[in-house]
Amino acid sequence: MSPPPAGSASPSIRLLLVEDHDMVAEAIGLALGQTDGVEVVGRSASIAAAVADTARFKPDVVLLDRRLPDGDGISAIGRLMAAAPEARVLILTGEASASAATRVAEAGGVGLVLKSSALHELEAAVRQVAEGGVAFAPELLAGVLDRLTGRIRLAGAGLTARERETLLLLAEGASTAQISERLGVAHNTARNHIQRVLEKLGAGSKLEAVAIARREGLID
Template sequence: MSKPPATIRVLLVDDHFFVRSGVKVSLEAEGDLQVVAEADSTASAVEQYRQHQPEVTLMDGNLPDGSGIQAITEIRAEFPQARIIMLTINETEEDVYQAVAAGATGYLTKSSGRKEMLHAIREAARGKRYFPAELAARLNARRARPELTTRETEVLQHVVAGTPNKNIADVLGCTEQTIKNHLSHIFAKLDVQDRTSATVTALRRGLVRLE
């Protein structure tokens, strides 16, 4: 475990000004934390990171021109050493899993307390990862589950939207039997028996979202 710098420089990424302001005030009340830059979009997050290369970045999950996961992916592609903590309202197992897959070194929800946020930042600055116990459990559960293919996820999105099999087939340019085959695989991977249960499970786990 490396020793943290005397001053931990932080980049705040959130599209809500008042959220950034509140977090900034909270961080800068600490003698070892300094907010060196703020960003309100994926593009500006990448640019601000490139310019300041902070020790730690706090990244929102939902941004107007993309997602926090997209921003993490772009930053880590250019700066593999970047230490980025997701700080978001999203907390399903799929949210956590995708963030970690993109390169996040920590994950907090916006309901987290100040003390936990400060601890996570300092842990990240030391080169350590931080996940609250409940989210770590969700991450481990997700890792143990079989992956849906891209097409299965696409079919599942239509199922959640209530689209009949024939219509899904028309949209995807395949036969209705092909859709039924996909559904059979999806049900097996989700450990469910029907479309209703698949919909509930998909939304609970964060595999798809209502549009």
């Protein structure tokens, strides 16, 4: 492939920002929007909006918040990639663990960046994934490889989507009755969901299940 003509600029990295907190989104969008070679083509505040905007804008990179009003960002990676197969999905999170990084990799994501990262680190991660690389911290990468190769079992790997919803509600302190109401299922069904979550996480109580889930990066 021949180089671009002298003086021509490289195409900008088209980035879609998915973040529901206005101040955080504004700060990140403003900072990255002023970065050479990066164009923020849109901002979404939910998974549903992100899927629609990904299909509409066809971004090169989707910078996706881990926790959104309508669900877990990691669980939405597949939907975003179906909307734009060429898009590279980079997760933005408040806390990182090898387990969370493994879930990102298994879902087809290409990196995980802490919200506490400096701007130059975020910018570097965006450029890295746009160029076809991955952006996992070295201390997480070893754990990702161990889990992906089966050397370490990922806790909660067998949770269904409904069981993950149940786990998130447990983390919010919801009772069985509240989970039944929030999920729109019978009380006995909610209780069965909770029991399966406990069994799959190897937990003896709801509190222990939430503690294990936090430790393993299943929830923030």
